[in-house]
Amino acid sequence: MQPLQTTTQAVDTAFYVIFGISSIMLAGIAIAMVWFVWRYNRKRQPVPLSQKDHNLWLEITWTVIPTLLVMLMFWYGWEGYLSLRRIPDDAMHIKASARMWSWLFTYDNGKSADKLYVPVGQPVKIELVAEDVLHSFYVPAFRVKRDTVPGMTNWVWFTAEKPGSYDLFCAEYCGVGHSAMVTTVEALPAAEFQAWLNAAAGTAADPVARGAELAQQQGCLGCHSTDGSRRVGPTFKGLFSQSREVVRAGREVTVTADEAYLIRAIREPTAEIVEDYPPAMPPYGQLSDADLQALIAWLETLK
Ligand code: CUA
DSSP: OOOOOOHHHHHHHHHHHHHHHHHHHHHHHHHHHHHHHHHTOTTTOOSOSOOOOOOHHHHHHHHHHHHHHHHHHHHHHHHHHHHHHOOOTTOEEEEEEEETTEEEEEETTSOEESSEEEETTSEEEEEEEESSSOEEEEEGGGTEEEEEBTTBOEEEEEEOOSOEEEEEEEOSOOSTTGGGOOEEEEEEOHHHHHHHHHSOOSOOSSHHHHHHHHHHHTTGGGTOOSSSOOOSSOOOTTOTTOEEEEEETTEEEEEEOOHHHHHHHHHSTTTEEETTSOSOOOOOTTOOHHHHHHHHHHHHTOO
16 A cells, blocks of 8 residues: 555654654643743732633634644554554565573574574564563564564564664563573675575584584573673583582482483473572473584583
């Protein structure tokens, strides 16, 4: 029907119309109020000037004008909302999976990444999927925010007009790692994006390189540092073959972080909890044995 506007234009137009009308009303009402206080002060005007108790035209005016203004604000809001919910025909499909506490973006050719790469100038439709609890996909630069709800598929669309890196947040409190659930939208020029998309991914032959790639993709690094600092979970640095205190079935035991321990910790993270940390990690049962081996090979290198 009408020429397509971006989500940013849709929201900004409605925002500035409402903000503009509100500012004019605020200024007008405040000035009239101050002027009345001064003009009709009892010292200045001890006797009423008029006994009129109504004025039909004045009443019609102050009913009709605000009604029109409210209708105008509604119209821009409604049009803007429709633009947000009307996906352009040429939109590219990308799936965003939200889980505690990271994002994973999967493209139709099977490629996946922990940052949302998009081509400049092309609309993208983001399918929103929650793997565990409620999260919310929020990109302020494109004015889009939508909850991801377990068991329900939601979506947003937007177009990046300029290349750049834009913040992407989780905007729904989803547990201790909520604040770690941040990443970026990387808008690349079309040719560069195609090159990125077509470059083979998830196929690093060397297990250590593959492990590092998995740690990124699976969101491990949202909660575990590799430099020794404490995050939601314990650091990976120096973890391999270290002995540590864990709570297993309510009892404290000392274990060695060997391969068997690490596999348990990834597959059934709440079975043994490292002392002093919350039982917060979701199980990663979907990783293949080869991927687990790669992750462990990589962990071993973090001395
Ligand atoms: Cu996910 Cu907050």
